[in-house]
Amino acid sequence: MIEEIITARDLTKKFGDFTAVNRISFEVKRGEIFGFLGANGAGKTTAIKMFCGLLYPTSGQGSVAGLDIFTEREKIKKRIGYMSQKFSLYEDLTVAENITFYAGIYGLQKKDIIEKRDELTDKLGLGDFENKLISSLPLGWRQKLAFSVAIIHSPDIVFLDEPTGGVDPITRRQFWDLINEAAHSGVTIFVTTHYMDEAEYCDRISMMVNGRIEALGKPSQLKTDYNVESMNDVFLKLARG
Amino acid sequence: MNPAIIIKDLYKNYGPIEALRNINLEIRDKEIFGLIGPDGAGKTSLFRILTTLLLPDQGKATVLDLDVVRDFKKIRKIIGYMPGRFSLYQDLSVEENLSLFAAIFGTSIEENYDLVKGIYSQIEPFKKRKAGNLSGGMKQKLALSCALIHRPEILFLDEPTTGVDPVSRKEFWDMLRNLKDHGITILVSTPYMDEANLCDRIGLIQNGMILSINTPEKLRSEYPNRLFAIQSEDKFDILQRLKNAGNTHSVFSFGDEIHYVDDRLDITADQLEKMLRELNLPEFKLEQIEPTVEDCFMELLKQN
Numbered sequence: 164m165i166e167e168i169i170t171a172r173d174l175t176k177k178f179g180d181f182t183a184v185n186r187i188s189f190e191v192k193r194g195e196i197f198g199f200l201g202a203n204g205a206g207k208t209t210a211i212k213m214f215c216g217l218l219y220p221t222s223g224q225g226s227v228a229g230l231d232i233f234t235e236r237e238k239i240k241k242r243i244g245y246m247s248q249k250f251s252l253y254e255d256l257t258v259a260e261n262i263t264f265y266a267g268i269y270g271l272q273k274k275d276i277i278e279k280r281d282e283l284t285d286k287l288g289l290g291d292f293e294n295k296l297i298s299s300l301p302l303g304w305r306q307k308l309a310f311s312v313a314i315i316h317s318p319d320i321v322f323l324d325e326p327t328g329g330v331d332p333i334t335r336r337q338f339w340d341l342i343n344e345a346a347h348s349g350v351t352i353f354v355t356t357h358y359m360d361e362a363e364y365c366d367r368i369s370m371m372v373n374g375r376i377e378a379l380g381k382p383s384q385l386k387t388d389y390n391v392e393s394m395n396d397v398f399l400k401l402a403r404g
Numbered sequence: 405m406n407p408a409i410i411i412k413d414l415y416k417n418y419g420p421i422e423a424l425r426n427i428n429l430e431i432r433d434k435e436i437f438g439l440i441g442p443d444g445a446g447k448t449s450l451f452r453i454l455t456t457l458l459l460p461d462q463g464k465a466t467v468l469d470l471d472v473v474r475d476f477k478k479i480r481k482i483i484g485y486m487p488g489r490f491s492l493y494q495d496l497s498v499e500e501n502l503s504l505f506a507a508i509f510g511t512s513i514e515e516n517y518d519l520v521k522g523i524y525s526q527i528e529p530f531k532k533r534k535a536g537n538l539s540g541g542m543k544q545k546l547a548l549s550c551a552l553i554h555r556p557e558i559l560f561l562d563e564p565t566t567g568v569d570p571v572s573r574k575e576f577w578d579m580l581r582n583l584k585d586h587g588i589t590i591l592v593s594t595p596y597m598d599e600a601n602l603c604d605r606i607g608l609i610q611n612g613m614i615l616s617i618n619t620p621e622k623l624r625s626e627y628p629n630r631l632f633a634i635q636s637e638d639k640f641d642i643l644q645r646l647k648n649a650g651n652t653h654s655v656f657s658f659g660d661e662i663h664y665v666d667d668r669l670d671i672t673a674d675q676l677e678k679m680l681r682e683l684n685l686p687e688f689k690l691e692q693i694e695p696t697v698e699d700c701f702m703e704l705l706k707q708n
Binding site for chain 2: 201202203204205248301302303325328329330331332333334336339343357358359360363364382383393394395398399402
């Protein structure tokens with residue numbers, strides 16, 4: 164089994180003259196919760212798209228779940244999960260339909276799909292809402308369901324792009340319980356967030372500034388390195404340049 | 405001086421969904437009032453009613469003594485509104501957008517330059533660039549400039565910092581403090597609890613209802629419980645154990661700490677520490693702390 168779920172070596176993406184991602188190098192280990200932080204426009208989304216097989220890198224090397232991000236992009240898509248605040252579930256499908264739909268796309272067998280569906284709705288307390296449209300659910304419930312659906316095919320890694328934006332503080336914490344649980348079961352978590360308290364919940368974080376990774380380490384280590392009290396201060400110090 | 409905004413017994417439904425339920429609220433002249441709550445709480449509906457873009461089902465609201473239903477034309481001339489979604493013309497340049505908004509309100513950039521200068525000068529080097537090609541932070545500054553160019557008396561900012569990184573958020577709040585000094589009343593909504601401390605007063609809103617209206621300081625001082633912070637290398641383990649412990653009132657992750665409230669209200673830090681040690685938890689440190697606005701909000705959510 165591969166222990167390094169993501170590797171990047173001098174990975175670069177240019178759009179014309181503009182270098183969005185500038186020679187980033189790092190690894191993410193299996194089962195790790197890795198926080199991928201940075202200011203708006205720092206290059207996070209571009210990097211994530213390369214790891215998800217959606218964007219062809221300009222130069223460097225990289226792999227996801229042992230697959231090459233230049234040559235094995237279609238295989239990568241089957242081994243990852245993805246969820247963001249902006250796009251998660253289909254609003255005009257029901258809870259059950261969304262689960263069945265995603266499980267089907269990821270190639271689960273019919274009997275597994277039914278089993279997974281019941282297991283999920285039970286775990287999230289959505290039993291009574293199985294046949295309700297997603298649009299009728301509160302945002303927090305949707306996001307918890309979206310996360311569970313994003314890992315329904317037991318991917319090696321799940322990419323979470325600002326998954327908790329706009330969610331109330333209690334639901335935000337329940338969401339992180341789900342993240343922790345998934346990480347314990349061996350799913351690697353790659354997450355971006357603008358909530359700096361959530362940066363503290365990560366095993367390690369990286370901080371991107373102008374296309375480069377300027378800092379990488381455990382939250383406690385970064386706070387010590389930059390001689391500050393909170394991750395918010397680390398962020399302010401680094402992103403100000 | 406009357407309050408700048410008066411809201412009385414306001415209701416709004418969308419079919420079966422109760423978006424606003426009996427809202428009563430007054431925004432004082434020249435204050436920064438923060439409406440704090442998650443997505444779907446009703447913040448945008450309230451903004452749209454106050455900016456005369458949506459009719460309430462019941463109740464009444466006035467903006468500078470003008471009725472939001474009857475006097476909508478007058479209100480529109482004296483308010484500035486920055487909606488949550490970027491709403492400028494993407495294929496006009498920075499300068500063209502600002503000129504257009506100035507012209508619509510019968511004024512010019514030159515006439516009110518002093519008010520927007522602090523903000524607009526930061527994007528002025530890019531004034532020939534199309535708005536659609538600006539970065540998120542620059543779009544936000546342009547939108548704020550456009551909302552200000554006619555020198556409004558009240559500014560409505562609907563989630564101006566959502567999805568914005570901590571650095572740009574801090575810069576944005578510095579700009580708001582500056583506008584307050586120009587005598588502008590500001591009603592701003594946000595899902596970020598830490599921004600509450602930057603407001604003069606805040607209203608916490610959830611499920612269409614206002615749970616509390618207060619100054620941030622007073623809200624924190626009225627927190628009903630003794631709050632304890634627990635630090636440990638094994639935070640996740642302790643959190644799970646305490647969730648199932650018998651005397652737990654609430655226990656939440658909070659950055660690198662756990663925030664814990666016991667249901668024995670007068671328990672001291674020493675007593676609690678002794679009891680927790682008996683549970684054979686992993687090594688930890690414990691102290692009593694002052695609550696943050698987020699602690700207060702979570703306690704209110706629990707009560708409701």
